[in-house]
Amino acid sequence: MADLFDPAPGDPAPEGRAPRPLADRLRPTRLSEVIGQTKVIGPDGPLGVMLDSGALSSLVFWGPPGVGKTTIARLLADETDLHFVQISAIFSGVAELKKVFEAAKQRRRTGQGTLLFVDEIHRFNKAQQDSFLPHMEDGTILLVGATTENPSFELNAALLSRAQVLVLERLSHAELEQLAARAETEMDRPLPLDAHARRALLEMADGDGRALLNLVEQVAAWRVDGELDTGALRTRLMRRAAQYDKSGDGHYNLISALHKSVRGSDPDASLYWFARMLEAGEDPRYLARRITRMAVEDIGLADPEAQRLCLEGWQTYERLGSPEGELALAQAVIYLALAPKSNAAYAAYKAARRAAKSTGSLMPPKHILNAPTSLMKDQGYGSGYAYDHDAEDGFSGQDYFPDDMDRAAFYAPVERGFERDLKKRVEYFAKLRRERSE
Template sequence: MADLFDPTPGDPPPASTAPRPLADRLRPTRLAEVIGQAKVIGPDGPLGVMLASGALSSLVFWGPPGVGKTTIARLLADETDLHFVQISAIFSVVAELLKVFEAAKQRRRAGQGTLLFVDEIHRFNKAQQDSFLPHMEDGTILLVGATTENPSFELNAALLSRAQVLVLERLSAEELEQLAQRAETEIGRPLPLAPDARRALLEMADGDGRALLNLVEQVAAWRAEGDLDTEALRTRLMRRAAQYDKSGDGHYNLISALHKSVRGSDPDAALYWFARMLEAGEDPRYLARRITRMAVEDIGLADPEAQRICLEGWQTYERLGSPEGELALAQALVYLALAPKSNAAYVGYKAARRAAKSTGSLMPPKHILNAPTGLMKDQGYGAGYAYDHDAEDGFSGQDYFPEDMDRAEYYVPVERGFERELKKRADYFARLRKERIG
């Protein structure tokens, strides 16, 4: 995907009389003109320090669309006297890569370096990513990749070890306002928008500078008598869909925010992230499953009702469907956020799984094994078993762990919610066990 102020690769220069899109007319000519990303390109940012020291390394720009990845790469080439070459991983094939590398070698022999900008670099497979490595190592190319996906998951470790990952952030409201003002200067007149409509326009851009300039260009072309209010603006413009990929990084970021809001006992934040995912088109059934997981992972036996409420909310959704069924899920979510929290059973379960793996095939103690045959009785199966119902308090205190394994404690209830009562019971049986078996 092209980025902010990015021309279509391979297009000839526009004729002087041809109309130019606003984004093209406002393309920065120096890094200092780029709006946003001060943490990266500022004097103390990693790029600013690299340029000041004259030691620019291969880079991977990670960030959402429309934040300047292509623009910054192009300006880096200009400021370092490198030949700029741009390819897209969506359209490029191995044959094209070989041509790019060969041309870069010829430039190097002629005394000029090459900055190779690869858009959507995460779409290259492992073999294609590996093909960059020798040319990066011998200095044939300085690679600058751009990706909207998490490089840790999408790029090879070998490539990441040879490049520095720089995170570019979505533009803030203040930065979008700066961009809008720059656009108005270029157009030669202010946008016909009331203050509330102007704020709504910036919100529609959702941190994407290129999207904002496209919106500005549309609004500037309107023939409006007086300033338009928010309602008029929304009538004339479709709201831009939030950036969200159900299988990508945005999906996992939002579900993580939802889960941690519930764990942090914040129903308002939980409802917000729940709504964000629904607005982005997430499947409510996926959310129902994740909400139920929260009940068993983060609330557990501190409130045994939590799991039931989640399952009933899920069932209600299945019967009502959308949009009414989402309310049942929202109610379950609020209940979880306000419920007492405990992961004691979850922690105990994981500890028991680790112990099960490490202890291998240890047999249960013979006294708790059934002995349906004479041979098994001769082997001591069932000998000495104490029937708990016949014991004082219905508790024998016998050891049920393998004979060659020390007794372990996995479940440690907390002093919250219903688990407070379970802790009393666990402590009671532990005391009896100590009294009866020493």
């Protein structure tokens, strides 16, 4: 399969010819040759159905790097006989967009449609995104945008209403293996790796097909005797950092996974997501803050020790730093996952805030107001107040809500952990309150 003019990795290129990169040599020529993304481009996928019905609309491909966004867009143009134009939002401005739209109009007059592929489309501002709309509506262009960011946050509503968002996924281990095998066939040589090292190479690609082919090309260029093991591979190759944007979807997806694993009482999954974030370079102080929030929100008074342990772990990290202090945070994560769960205090707080917002500026009842002046005493401030320490059981049962507001019950403790005891106290005081109001 190798082109005679394409030298094998490590061999010199013919004079005057630069070797074509492996990723370019393996670029599919038909959609059926694309590895992965069958949920999108397969016969029952949304793009497959569009092509079968002939009802193709503008699209936004949302997915991580190296999963085929550009390749699929180019092949889509080939299969629909549209002229393919590619621009990048990083390097293009309004002036270039105007030229692209004008050229597309000229083609349309001759009966040729245009598929405009916009890489990193989320980098265009709102005004630039709006400039696509009239040309999408009148059929001058079929827009295909590509983004690694969540379109819901990065693209304006008008553009999203005219384009269908298709989610492309990182390549699975099996799909990466298929791609590596295709590369070996193209190069006409196997990779000099044992089974464990081969798996490690696929893991380094982190679901990115383009990254894998770049790694394969490096490994194939090595002149070695026999097969390399994992240790030798890692010595020769810098491990590729996992895809992770501290301000983007990766950040929020992983902290969501950590939070829900803690809430779901799974210490192993909790530790995994905690470790994933650390490996990706997340600030441990951010994690300390978030796990303390988890202790308050999801454990609350079912185990008051949880919050204390988080604060102590946070303080330990501040004193020891990384990596020693991260162990204290890991211990807190384990404790939170195994602690009894209750969001009763969190729910009560939110309910009280809603009530406070809806009741406005209602005054407290006069009997619980202080009366430091004679005028205030004459107005009834403090009149009738019952001092609870003087009452039987240390409980007067008075109403402390505003006069024009019905008594509310915000806090409903659960039958777990320490809140079992708190529930008994709530029920005890409620019983006394009923008895003393009769």
